[in-house]
Amino acid sequence: DTGVSQDPRHKITKRGQNVTFRCDPISEHNRLYWYRQTLGQGPEFLTYFQNEAQLEKSRLLSDRFSAERPKGSFSTLEIQRTEQGDSAMYLCASMETGGNQPQHFGDGTRLSIL
């Protein structure tokens, strides 16, 4: 069990560029969640997957955001045409449905928009 892994840890990009983040959950965890955390706030839910199916999306997930989990293992979160307000920490978490442990979080990808 190597924990939830996120890549990259930091991303700096110019406004208007597209960015993609990757999350590798704990192996055999069928649920994968994405959260966004801005400075001084708690994480806010964006979306989650059960296996490869995306089951819920928050209103925070505008049409510039897209998440995938094509094989039910790793997931990607893409932001198109980035804006200043997208600057945040993007956290991924995973868990096993029906298991006795709640969500385990990765260390996040910190996105900075210039």
Place this chain on the structure above:
Amino acid sequence: GQQLNQSPQSMFIQEGEDVSMNCTSSSIFNTWLWYKQDPGEGPVLLIALYKAGELTSNGRLTAQFGITRKDSFLNISASIPSDVGIYFCAGSARNRDDKIIFGKGTRLHILP
């Protein structure tokens, strides 16, 4: 939407003191969780609570799931320097597999 009100926002204490923080909600939660987050890292689970009235300890940490299902508290006894960080209460309203709603955090500072 659902919100968690966490207090206090920050605390300044002397090493060795006990700490208490709490969280309230206007709606019922079926799971209460307490996480700690250090700078540049993701939240790390401290305690999970699944039953109303449940009182659970993890070393020097103790947390309770309120009887009304609308509140929870976390106590830390005999604080040490490594307790510094941000503590988040969190909960899920439906089942334990559900998305988590987080409070805004309590920032704990320990004075030398």
